[in-house]
Amino acid sequence: MSSTSGKRGKREVHLSKALTYVLRHNAVELGFDIDxxxxxxxxxxxxxxxxxxxxxxxxKTVVTDNDKQRFSLREHPDSGKLQICANQGHSFSLPDLELAAITDAAQYPTVVHGTYLKNWEAIKNQGLSRMNRTHVHFAQGEPGESGVISEGLSFFLSKNGVILCPGDQNGFIHPRYFKQVIQTRPRECQLIISM
Incomplete structure (x- = not known):
């Protein structure tokens, strides 16, 4: 990699992190007018x-080249001004965030949540927590259990294909909904789910 492309890559990472900081967490505190x-x-x-x-x-480069498609651009419907948003991952509520409700579990038979092994004991005992965000984040995965939607938890699909769930009234997804838990590092093995 040339030093020019390396500097450009670092610059894009710096911009992506700054956009994430503002658009997902601190827009109001920094004085931005966010809709x-x-x-x-x-x-x-x-x-x-x-x-x-x-x-x-x-x-524009960060929006189009980001492998996780974290951001979207649009022209404001009235003013025509170019606007940017984070597609998901907010720590504050946005009533008009563009999310598509998932009502048929067959559309996404399994969703996968990635975390660190150090979090397993808390997850095993309490469930997955949205913590300071508005949703628990999932990726689409292998076929699996569909009972969570029928028991009242809401799931949504963000513009960049991330599956989101606000959890129960306390922000948790109970471990009874886990089909399996797999440790992938340092070696792959299945963890025991005991409840």
């Missing part, structure tokens, strides 16, 4: 001290 769908005007973002070293092209 109910999580969108901020790009020109406002670029005029903020955190983003002055970046250009519109930098933002």
């Amino acid at each position: 109910s769908g999580g969108f901020i005007n790009v020109e406002d973002l670029l005029s903020h001290s955190m983003f002055r070293q970046f250009t519109l092209d930098d933002i």
Whole structure:
């Protein structure tokens, strides 16, 4: 890799992290006008001290090249101004975040949540917690159990294909809904689910 592409890569990672920090967690505290769908005007973002070293092209590159498709751009329906939002992962509520409700478990027979082994004991005892976010995050996985939707937990699909669930009234998904738990590092093995 040339030093130019290495610097460009570091610059994109820095911008992506800064966008995540603002769009998912701290827009209001930093004085941004964020709408109910999580969108901020790009020109406002670029005029903020955190983003002055970046250009519109930098933002477009991060949006289009990010492998997890964390961000979306749109033109504001009234003003035509370019806006950006995080597709999911917010720590504050957005009533108009574009999520599609999943009502048929057959559409996504299994969802997979990745975490660290050090969290297993707490998860085994309490369930998965959304913690400081608005949803527990899942990836689409192998065929599995479909009982969670029929028992009242809501699931949604974000624009970038992440499956989201707010959990129960306390923000948890109980371990009784886990079909299996697999440790992948340092070697793959199935963990015991005992309840």
